[in-house]
Amino acid sequence: MGSFLKKDLLVFWRDRKEVLLALFLPIVIIVVLNLAFSGLFDNDAESVNMNVGIVDENEHSTELEQFKLRLQEMDILEVEKEALINQASAIKPSELIVEFFNDPKLKEWIPYEKVSEAEAIKLVEEGDLDAIIKIPEGFTYDVLSSLLLEEDSSTPISILAAEQSMELNTLQNVVNDFIDTLNLQFALGSTVGADLEEPVLPQGGREVVEGVETFNISQYFTIAMSTLFALFIAQTVAMKTVTEKRERVFNRILLTNSNPLEYLMGKTLATFFLSMIQMLVTFAVTQLFLDVFPGKSLAFWVGVIVIIAAFALTVSGLSALFTSITLILNDSNAASGIFTMIVMSFGVLGGSFFPLQGLPVVFQKIGEWIPNGLTQTVLIKWIQLTSVQDLIVPIIILIVFFMACLVIAVTIFPRRGRV
Structure with a gap:
């Protein structure tokens, strides 16, 4: 399986333009959005x-x-x-x-x-x-x-x-x-009469609940863009299968003594590492230049890494499913269209294009169960409360999503005699 993992990482690295886009495009978009919306949502x-x-x-x-x-x-x-x-x-x-x-x-x-x-x-x-x-x-x-x-x-x-x-x-x-x-x-009648009282002037500002940190628009952009582009990595890695299928790489693998599932697991692990790296780079660069998460402790960043790892795992499961679908479909354009539709649907319902709070209540509930929507929700809670208990259930759900995608991918994955 190690050789397959190395192959997929090298194939992805070979296209330097795609690597640069995957790593730096979300950062550029986050910076542009922060400049465009600077102060617009600041109520201080x-x-x-x-x-x-x-x-x-x-x-x-x-x-x-x-x-x-x-x-x-x-x-x-x-x-x-x-x-x-x-x-x-x-x-x-x-x-x-x-x-x-x-x-x-x-x-x-x-x-x-x-x-x-x-x-x-x-x-x-x-x-x-x-x-x-x-x-x-x-x-x-x-x-x-x-x-x-x-x-x-x-x-x-x-x-x-x-x-x-x-x-x-x-x-x-x-x-x-x-x-x-x-x-x-x-x-x-509180301002007139015998007992004239000074009017109570309306108080501006925001109410701060003790122990709860605020969540701002810069943090939303960072989370939304990093999760969205991680989903696109699942599609990108899976679509590399089209070239390998056209050049009969997969057929040659089936003719050897190698377990064909190692091919699938290689792409799964490659997607995990690539999406993990992409999100970590995005968070690190935006924090370094924009100070998106000011004054956060080491414990906070450890929690962020754990959440990112859990989400990267779900992205890798999605990539495994996309890879199996690509292998069983004869039309690569149809496969690409299906994957794009799935990723864009996840982006809309999961709050990657606009906050979940802007959606109807029904879609908000759906979005909270979609990987990027769930990740966005748990990261917001982690920013505000930094409570380990808030991480347990969402991470379990993300792992279950990964396992479900992987099981389906293995089930429909072509075996010898089926290609």
């Missing part, structure tokens, strides 16, 4: 840094008096008028917005300054401000009418910027969430 506060100008054209005292005059003209009881006036006097919408942006945590990544509209436009043009939050004239009157008289709001806050960006979307979401929070508190 540090990823947003905006200088904002607040233009307050609202005259609170004037508009409060305007609202009081409006109440005096309404045909309601004096007691109701007095209650509404007291409530209106306690509500200062523009001050609440400024107070919100004065929050120390928020000021770390959205610092602001109060400026006039003309000055704000000039600062935006000069690049000193990224956005303008404009509180328009009549804002207090409009808010009071909306909250206390249940009239439709017609004077919204405006957010202006020179160009659209992810940071601007974040700012819009922050302001909208704050306004929604205020509306809810006003509706519940």
Whole structure:
């Protein structure tokens, strides 16, 4: 069997272009994807840094008096008028917005300054401000009418910027969430009345569960691309059989005293080593240049190697099955088409093209049982928890998948008198 293993490794090594593609193409794709999606899926506060100008054209005292005059003209009881006036006097919408942006945590990544509209436009043009939050004239009157008289709001806050960006979307979401929070508190009566309480400002950031590490998009790209290209190695090694079949190499092996199954096992072991090397190189290079897994311990890397070895074993089993199918099919194009369809299906359902969470629940469940999907899932858990118990069952499943493929491959493998 050793001679067959050596033969398959040398055959693969002979095509240097294919070797380079297998080893470095996933790395190149990972680097490109990281550059293309850099910061897009990063939810940390540090990823947003905006200088904002607040233009307050609202005259609170004037508009409060305007609202009081409006109440005096309404045909309601004096007691109701007095209650509404007291409530209106306690509500200062523009001050609440400024107070919100004065929050120390928020000021770390959205610092602001109060400026006039003309000055704000000039600062935006000069690049000193990224956005303008404009509180328009009549804002207090409009808010009071909306909250206390249940009239439709017609004077919204405006957010202006020179160009659209992810940071601007974040700012819009922050302001909208704050306004929604205020509306809810006003509706519940928590901001008005005798016991006026300071509104609870919405808190940004992410919730970190103790003992659980985060999983980022760079790590997903590394896992997804390495597992996908490992599956393609199974197809590549199996398709080398086409040349050997055409040159009657396999027929000559059958005429010798060599066990024909050694031919199959040689390709199986060759696939195991090649896919193992490909994944280890991918993880090592991306870690070296991109620091995809920062601050991880030796125990973590040992676990990663164990998972990679288990997945490489399943890839070798798949290669054995592909090899047997290639030998029994007369049309090599049909065999190549079948293998490509299988690998691409594994890639889609196993989350190699996009995360499993983006699929319907039914397909997510299916993907978690496909080798690359299961490997992706267990690696994510290993990154987050580093618990050995989480490795046992998935590795057993991967080994069972390998054994099932190998048994089927041996069963349909041609023997003497069947070729």
